[in-house]
Amino acid sequence: MGLVTEERVILVGCRQKQSEKKADFESSMNELKSLAESAKGSVAAVKYQERDRVHPSTYIGKGKLREIASEAETVEADLLIFNDELSSGQAANIQNMTGFPVIDRTQLILDIFADRAQTKEGKIQVELAQLNYMLPRLTGQGESLSRLGGGIGTRGPGETKLETDRRHIQKRMDDLKKQLEQVKKRREVHREERKRSRRAQFALVGYTNAGKSTILNALTKADAVSEDELFATLDPLTRRVELPSGYQALMSDTVGFIQDLPTSLIASFRSTLEEVLEADVLIHVVDASGEEVDKHLKTVKSHLTQLSAGHLQVITVLNKVDQMQEETFIPEGRTLRMNAYDKNDQQQLLHEMEEALKDISVYFSIDVTPDRGDAVAKIRQEAVLDTEMFDEERSVFRLKGYLFADHPLWGLIQEFKQEET
Template sequence: MANDQREKAIIAGSEEEGSLDELAALVESAGGQVVERLVLRRTKPDPAFFLTEGKLWELKKLVGAKDAALVVFDEELTPVQTRNLEEEVAVKIIDRTGLILDIFAQRARTKEAKLQVEKGQLEYLLPRLTGEGVNLSRLAGGMGTRGPGETKLEADRQRIRARIAVLNRRLKQVKANRRLQRAPRRRLSWPVLALFGYTNAGKSTLFRCLTGADVHVEDRLFSTLDPTFRRLTFPNQLETLLIDTVGLIRKLPHQLVDAFRATLEELYEADLLLHVVNLASPYMEEEYQAGIELLRELGLENKPFITVLNKRDLVQNEFTLLRAVRAFPHAVAISARTGAGVDELKNKIVAMLSAHVDRGAFFIPFTEGGYLALLHEKGKVHTEEYRASGVYLEVELPRIWAERLRQFRV
């Protein structure tokens, strides 16, 4: 760009597992321009400045030479380290957590997402009020200061805690509303599929490919914050509900994991997870592990899932493709952009939803007659007896449907 008005940033961190590449992508997503990288060795951080004396001197030289307005650290800084660095280097200092919170503040569109992001930002801000008080208003704009930062910088800790308490109550209501919204879906007895995976793996593109829905698709990190729901019917007439969820990232701030727990709860409701992985990423294995770690954190490690290796059209080496498919459980390689491999994915979904057969006894009251037809449609009825208030059946049917009708089991 001849006249680039973006905020100039220097990024600082280790080069392990592509951390600096990812941090650079985050800065670009936030609207900044990375002008230099300060590579740090893995050593014990200095409690006062995080950096060693030599690296601090090097950073000051880089800031002056590159006319940078901002330094972004890949690791989380303490409030003391942030304050000392800003005084020493004389530019704004933010860490990875502050940067990700800033991106979420830009992306939040719905009321729920804004509540979740505001809570995360205030929890991050609260300990950083120490020793600064109302002087935080000096952070006059740019990365790390958007969202509630602009309206809450003058607030003292007591007011911020009170605001967090209000947000917690509102998010609790959101959670209750979600339960109410799920009730009609449960009555439909449709299996639920949920897309999850690393940010920018192509979940929204796959969502659009499968459902034909006109959803927002963009080649940038965290383009989707709110879950999106669409009906999806397979060639064998199996009707399902497909959900797209918020993207993941390594070292996702715990404030956001907690704040977005209501959104991530959609994963609990899913009968089958589609773990979307960017096959073309040089850090594919690390990104895959980030998804697996989130499942463990949410207690969902035993939930059935298919690994969807997306963006196969960007992989030229067939050996790389074959090795990746063999390396991951239940893997299918596709291109959501071109549609290659999507039919194979659909067949695998149908097979996994139908694979586990269960046999049990059910009692359907006459007032719930619609479920009687469902049992006949989805299962193999061995016994059917009409009684005074309903119908008793012994049925063999896919476990997915047995689970959906468990309230009628006897």
């Protein structure tokens, strides 16, 4: 559940001068602000320090920490949120020095995920990721893992006083993994059913808040959560979408990516993200109105490579072009500019999706006699048809279109090709 009242938070970052460009650091801090606001936090101040490297015991210098503690008192802050993943020792030392509760970027993202998960699978994955994060940090962390009174960073298993019993946590993790395995098996059954029908599949991927759910809703009349906030969609949703030829494909929404996405989350959500690997074509949705388009493109590409999905055909959708401030970097390949709410742009995307399917399918041209209406109906349903007409002179249906090379209907297609010869 989200907070009833907003917590006042101070964001803290450390720019490592030797390895991090100033623009990249500023982008990361802006993203942390968006994450904090997504967790229903009110950002009271943003503080940072430039150093050659992070301080091994306190992340930033002790003098800077004292300055932050003083400001936190002044603005009546409830919480300090750090832009990097803190070690157990760092978090404990910072909390002891400042007297304020402390969480890091990873905990913040996990907290948002805990708040957004709706399905049983999503909730299991989030809790498993949280436990994976917390287990090595139990010693000496005390209150920073289980803050009294609730608030940001305490959703999910934070309520169970995790630091008191390491064995209890390990047992809980084992139980969650077994539950996740059962859910995964059920998902695999559904995937196998889809494979047997060889229905074309598209997967929406992209940086969080790029507009994937809005596009899914517009094209499929689905009811995916579509909000202007980070990680509005956490659980996968698959719906039918009708292409211009009348062909019915499948379209899946997926969790949005983000730079520095915690490794534990990628691991825990792997079964959900495998929807991406099942796709024939990826639709990479990019927020063209943002200032970090190039960086977001690279982040998503990196995550797709991690998932072994870098080889799949991609349609890049530059969304929110009506809000674009300046000329956006245009990636190579099939690219479309659109406003997800514009009907004409929606039709253009459907057309691009159909063309992308043709690129990875095999062309056929056959004649079918009227007595084989059953065959015409099957081909009409399973193939992307370019031409369907009745040749009155020859008294045959002329069908021209595209079909996947591994589709079970090829035997029927070959039968009519032989009849032609």
